[in-house]
Amino acid sequence: MIEHEAHRVDPATARYWDDLYQQRDRVWSGRVNAVLAEVVDPLGPGTALDLGCGEGGDAIWLAGRGWRVTAVDVSTTALDRLTAEATRAGVASRITVARHDLTRTFPAGRYDLVSAQFLQSPLELSRQAVLRNAARAVTAGGRLLVVEHGAPPPWARESHPHAHFASPEEILAALDLDADGWHTERLEAYHRTGTGPDGETGTLVDHVVLVRRD
Numbered sequence: 001m002i003e004h005e006a007h008r009v010d011p012a013t014a015r016y017w018d019d020l021y022q023q024r025d026r027v028w029s030g031r032v033n034a035v036l037a038e039v040v041d042p043l044g045p046g047t048a049l050d051l052g053c054g055e056g057g058d059a060i061w062l063a064g065r066g067w068r069v070t071a072v073d074v075s076t077t078a079l080d081r082l083t084a085e086a087t088r089a090g091v092a093s094r095i096t097v098a099r100h101d102l103t104r105t106f107p108a109g110r111y112d113l114v115s116a117q118f119l120q121s122p123l124e125l126s127r128q129a130v131l132r133n134a135a136r137a138v139t140a141g142g143r144l145l146v147v148e149h150g151a152p153p154p155w156a157r158e159s160h161p162h163a164h165f166a167s168p169e170e171i172l173a174a175l176d177l178d179a180d181g182w183h184t185e186r187l188e189a190y191h192r193t194g195t196g197p198d199g200e201t202g203t204l205v206d207h208v209v210l211v212r213r214d
């Protein structure tokens with residue numbers, strides 16, 4: 001069932017992201033993120049938490065493969081689009097939609113997969129606190145996948161809003177994991193071909209951390 005859960009949000013953060021989404025009918029491709037698909041492909045379905053889910057490309061893909069997904073974002077515009085698309089795709093019964101400002105509140109529960117795909121913002125985002133909460137939300141035997149932009153896209157003309165692109169090692173360090181309780185399965189720069197706003201193609205660099213809780 002899809003349900004909205006109202007939670008305390010920073011109005012400026014919500015406004016920024018809602019404005020961004022309202023500039024276009026669709027902001028992201030709607031396709032699953034490449035690394036997430038690679039990671040999930042060999043796994044059987046379980047429970048997943050999608051942090052900063054946007055318009056729901058990943059959540060809907062996961063639900064289509066039988067996962068029960070909690071999809072979280074601060075933007076009601078993005079969540080409404082996700083809800084509509086999940087209904088169209090016939091997977092709404094496997095997705096719970098929850099509105100959180102993750103710098104203020106975090107969903108309850110433990111999950112087989114916690115995914116943070118490009119949960120980056122030009123606004124203040126206490127990444128470290130969010131990532132540590134994300135690690136705490138992983139069940140025994142479950143995984144946390146963090147994928148972040150590792151460099152500005154080749155078509156970026158101005159200075160990029162993310163002043164610093166954390167290396168995979170810096171992302172892992174920010175998680176502050178107990179070394180005995182976790183295995184690092186991927187720690188890498190991932191290169192993929194992307195398309196820019198004017199249709200130009202180029203190589204994008206993503207920084208990837210995949211850890212599994214014992």
Ligand SMILES: C[S@@+](CC[C@H](N)C(=O)[O-])C[C@H]1O[C@@H](n2cnc3c(N)ncnc32)[C@H](O)[C@@H]1O
Nearest residue numbers: 017028052053054073074075101102103117118
């Ligand atoms: C770059 S987009 C990535 C969207 C999606 N994960 C994807 O890969 O297409 C970042 C998302 O994080 C959300 N976001 C940013 N700050 C947030 C916050 N403090 N709490 C919850 N969501 C936030 C935005 O609304 C946006 O949907």
